[in-house]
Amino acid sequence: MSNSRSHFRLASPTATLLAAVILLSQPFAAAAAGVDFNEQIRPILSDKCFFCHGPDPETREADLRLDVRQDAIDYLAIVPGEPDESELIRRIEETDPELKMPPPHSKRSISPEEIALLKQWIAEEAPYQQHWSFNRLEPTDVPTQADSKWPTGEIDQFVLKRMREKGLEPSEPAQKAALLRRVTFDLTGLPPTLEELDAFLADESANAYEKVVDRLLASPAYGERMTAEWLDVARYSDTYGYQVDRDRYVWPWRDWVIRAFNANKPYDEFVTEQVAGDLLPNATDDQILATTFNRLHPQKVEGGSVPEEFRVEYVSDRTQTVATAFLGLTLECARCHTHKYDPLTQTEYYQLSSFFDNIDEAGLYSYFTNAVPTPNLLLASKEQKASMSSLRDRIAQHERELAALEQQTPAGFQHWWDNARPLKPEPVVLKESTSALKAEPELVPGRIAHLDFEEWKNDKNVAVPGVKGQAIKLTGDDAVNLEVGNFRRFQPFSVALWLQTPDMKERAVIYHRSRAWTDAASRGYELLIEDGRLAASLIHFWPGNALSVKTKEPIPTGEWLHVAVTYDGSIEAAGLQIWINGQPAELDIVRDELTKNITGGGGDNIAIGERFRDRGFKNGMVDEFQVFERELTSLEVRQLHDGSSLANLLQQPLESLSTENRQLIEQYYRSNFSDAWQTKQTELQQARQKLCDLVDPIPEIMVMRENTEPHQTYLLQRGVYDAKGDAVESAVPAALHPFPQEAPANRLGLARWLMSRDNPLTARVTVNRYWQMLFGQGIVRTPEDFGSQGAVPSHPQLLDWLALDFMNHGWDLKRLMKQIVMSSTYRQTSRVTADDLAKDPENIWLARYPAHRLPAEMLRDNALAVSGLLVDKIGGEPVKPYELEDSFKPTPRSKGEGLYRRSLYTYWKRTSPAPAMTTFDAAKRDVCQLKRDKTSSPLQAFIMLNGPQYVEAARGLAERTLKEHPEDVTAGIEHMFRLLTAREPSPQERKVLEELHALNTDHFAANPEAATAYLDVGDKDFDKTLTPSQLAAMSVVASTLLNYDECMMQR
């Protein structure tokens, strides 16, 4: 790693320049007195100039770059201290459209205010600064506002300082009730219960609030709430996405996340395990499971797609997700060209992607089978693991015993030789005698199919002269089908044939047992020609779960070859042999990991010469095609080739046989006639079958596992999958901190680099995201972009202090959450004065708590919680609430408790996401997303007013209320109001609701059918002990309250 990295630095002029920029700009970092470069100047230059005069040499005009101070000065674009002498200013102020900058056709323009700023900055000697987010995190002095008692901790000191600079003062603390509701939603995603509310209101101790915070952080609901947000970051989906969008099994990863948050796994470990858990020393299954994170991108199955195009897409997605989630970099810009705004070259993009380009994966998942794309992890229970282990021991024992048997002359051999040899000496010459073949089944037992093509009735494939009588010539588009061949992976079997290829085939299917090539991930077994070589494979899912061997040499063209493929049932590549003209071919092992079945998916029998959407054996010839349900021995293969080897040996006197021939004949005897050997072989096979039967049903989940031989990554020109440029090695962008010297050059090293103390980005990006979670907006309002086009931080020193403090305290997330919610800043009221609203309409300076709408999950979970319908159960497979029946691709709803689980468990289908959730701005989860919109549309009102989930929840709330307050309507209304807002209604509000209740009581009393129709909405029966008209009227009030702004908002 360090080698390739330093090589890169020397080799790339761009990177060297960038390094120079950083060095050059350092002296000026502190010099900014008046105009602040990072806050005021860089955004202008970046947005208006860098596109043509920035880091990307490809689009640079007039050889001028303005992102490097010395270059701009050398060019006289900037003359420090002399704005009027600076070409930059002249050109901006130019009126001639031919000369004006930015040129009119660019459709960019610079405002008079911006020009004034640029002039002032040049007048102040035009100091540059390194982009703020790339600066190493250094200890920040906490400001003190000695005159104020308001600050609770350091956060408040920073906030108060900024606030006062803007002429603002903090607001009052929020009411206790509002604060409890706020913090309970923020830390658990659920509303407080009335008991919790009463207890808090009654608790007058100084640390009453802190006790609440500690209780919430310790509750299991905390992990669920944190996970709901992480699912957006991880682009979690229960389906593969793209177009066909089948279901996939990834929820055990989601449950891992919940456990991790609840256990308060330090954030550095949380990230490291997800990025590279598989590479940790002695990685546990749980740590490997964490890496499913990298595989949650959309995956493709659509017929006819080019697998490599999508495999490249997956690698890019993994890379970009890590860049966005942990670095806040818009790396994808550099996929097709060097970044226009940030110091990231296209080469660096592919160097970073190389970390994620080293797993044995396919570009398409399997249409005809439900195989889990490789690599994956078997999610076996403890008991299953124990059984697997003991079965493996038993298999090993049987294998040892069998091997021992094969060392000795088998019992009964002499007797057999003397009395029971299958053939009396009769030399056989294949090409002349046809009777020899008829006799062969006796010589080579176990044959279950034989095609000699002598009676072939021409269809598209035609009969031609063959090795013996007729052969068949194949079109490549028409298969010859057999009726046998559905072997399981523990069963020995052999296939023998004569073949002749007319030319050097790049790829041709000779025979196979499978439904299709990529569309079935080649499930089954096959013999192919690949680059002129013979390749035999047994496959569960190609490429990651298969045995595959390939001849070292290409086969000759234009001549008949006898080919046999024998397999011993060992489920290892060593047990798979290709024979050419009776001799074992020298082989390369291509794949040697088969852990699941090779049956299923259709195409159960052997077909010759053609496969669905694959390249057939065009103009190839095949003769004497035979299938055996056992592993043939060497002598038998020779016999099939020359028609004489075995037969001849059987005619010799035993004493005259050479040692080698004697061993061969003993092997032949053992395999076909020795009871001892066959008994042991049967036991072995049965033990293997038991293991297969145990393993096959155990679910697998996609994870990361490095290839044994590293996969070479290339720069892709314009980002196009087949436009390979230079080979690149794994490395990190030169503009960022160096790769740790002792770290391995793989994903684990990358994770160490990410979590390094020297990393200026990850800690900033992380604390910003959690700040955003609690305040609705981040300190940087573009959480996904900390580059030069991103927003500048509103509180840069606070961000830096928080980030460093987070790192210094072991990346302790619960501590961070507590730190923020304990602050006076967080505990302010959200009420705003007209004056403050005018001064700070967007509430950037936090002189009040920023009210914001609850996210989609909380709106629904709140309704379920207050109605008493919520099923409080953690984890498990996804569920299908009512809304999925009305999604774009409707799916039947769950029965029973699946309707009432928390929303993070809602089944997520990428092409048809839960419609109510997306209407409330839930992320689509196609790509990593760090921020949601908070829009308001009439379609949302339909969901809250008419959706069966909410209608049923309103009724549940009314039922609960009527049972607690059967006689007292006012008390009932107050009860509901408190559940939903945590406060008492004002007399005015109570009056509105009482009137609504009265109106509806009369209405439903007069219209009992309307009442029962309304109460029948939802799967859960309404409480028949209650009077329908009263329940309906109270439900209408409850429904109205669920739509009340204060209930939908975090205030």
Add this chain to the structure above:
Amino acid sequence: MMPRRHFLQQFGMGLGAIALGDMLNPVSANAASADAVLQTLHHAPKAQRVIYLFQSGAPSQMDLFDYKPLLNEKHGEQLPDSVRGQQRLTGMSGNQSSLPLVGSPFKFAQHGESGLWMSDLLPHTSKVADELCVIHSMYTEAINHGPGVTHVQTGSQFPGRPSIGAWLSYGLGSENADLPAFIVMTTRDKKGQPLVSRYWGNGFLPARHQGVQFRSGGDPVLYLQNPAGISSDTRRGMLQALNRLHEIEKQETLDPQINTRIAQYEMAFRMQTSIPEATDLSSEPEHIFELYGEQAREPGTFAANCLQARRLAERGVRFIQLYHPGWDHHGGLPGGLKRQCQETDQASAALITDLKQRGLLDDTLVIWGGEFGRTNYCQGKLTANSFGRDHHPRCFSLWMAGGGVKGGMSYGQTDPYCYNIVEKPVHIHDFQATLLHLLGIDHERLTYRYQGRAFRLTDVHGHVVEDILA
């Protein structure tokens, strides 16, 4: 325009808050409505709205619009390598041992004064030939449906970008405050390549710009109807109470966002009337059903959706998109294509005629076409009665009508094999640029800042096809 948008963002106001002001004047006279990001258009628009009849699965150009007698002459012969060049093939036919050319079995003739060629599968469309601008030289990079449709609809083959309709909703807003700006209808019960909601998604634009799918049968919009037992009066009572609560809250908190909430619920109440009214075909007279065909009486058919589209256009919906799947004829093309045309031909032509007789065609752009073309060679077995055609990105045909494009025009040309474009290629980014141009938008200037970069529908490409502008 920026200050206005800035203002909206500051106060967190969405569609609702602004629409409130428009409620007195549901169909605004200006193209750019109050919730639009473009408060002034870049130039005078020719079209106010678009009806996009998307034919999903890729209709065969050389069996409908692009007459190629050479293919009949060379029927059964191999596709010459010189014609194919470097074109990548899909995994479906790419491994076939032979690629025999197939002539169209359908009869072609010239129609109208303009003499546009069309096959006899289009007896109705051919009657409105003089209204159509048929582009024969469309092309794309995608070779499969998912990327192909995503490319046409969003300007990128990969998921994540906003669709055309979402861009228009964002740029121009709605002409009618009581209906969504972007409405999608799909033909019901069609087999074929699946549609995905991303095709009308908002991408990174705010969620309110995503296409609202009007469903056939039941509620056109998710949970539009009151639940069982809740009458319109009951609902009005609830909303009045809700409104009073919100007024109290506004006094208390001074939060301007509450205005948004109030408007949101008022508009929802109005939509509960306006949407059923717009989607109710029962008031359409008999001669209209004759025009669109009997199928128009059956909800969810392409014909019914075309009629629906006209009603929505009349009510000022900005972008109305129909999806009709089933054109993916890898095999059995002769029968399959005929059925597809029977389902779409009459209603497509009727829509043109109907818009014209109402004076709406002048400012309504109608588009008919798929995501790519089909191969001139046979996929699978070429038999006496049947054959299939694989995906072909290098050329396909698409027509536009009304809304500022020339009628009776044939634009661009393919080679006699219908494999390569020989004249005036139109990339789908050019098509998108032209579409925006007709609506008064410079495609390079309708942008959205996301992840540090200004994105636009046409990515960094696209040229307006000036020659077809009326």
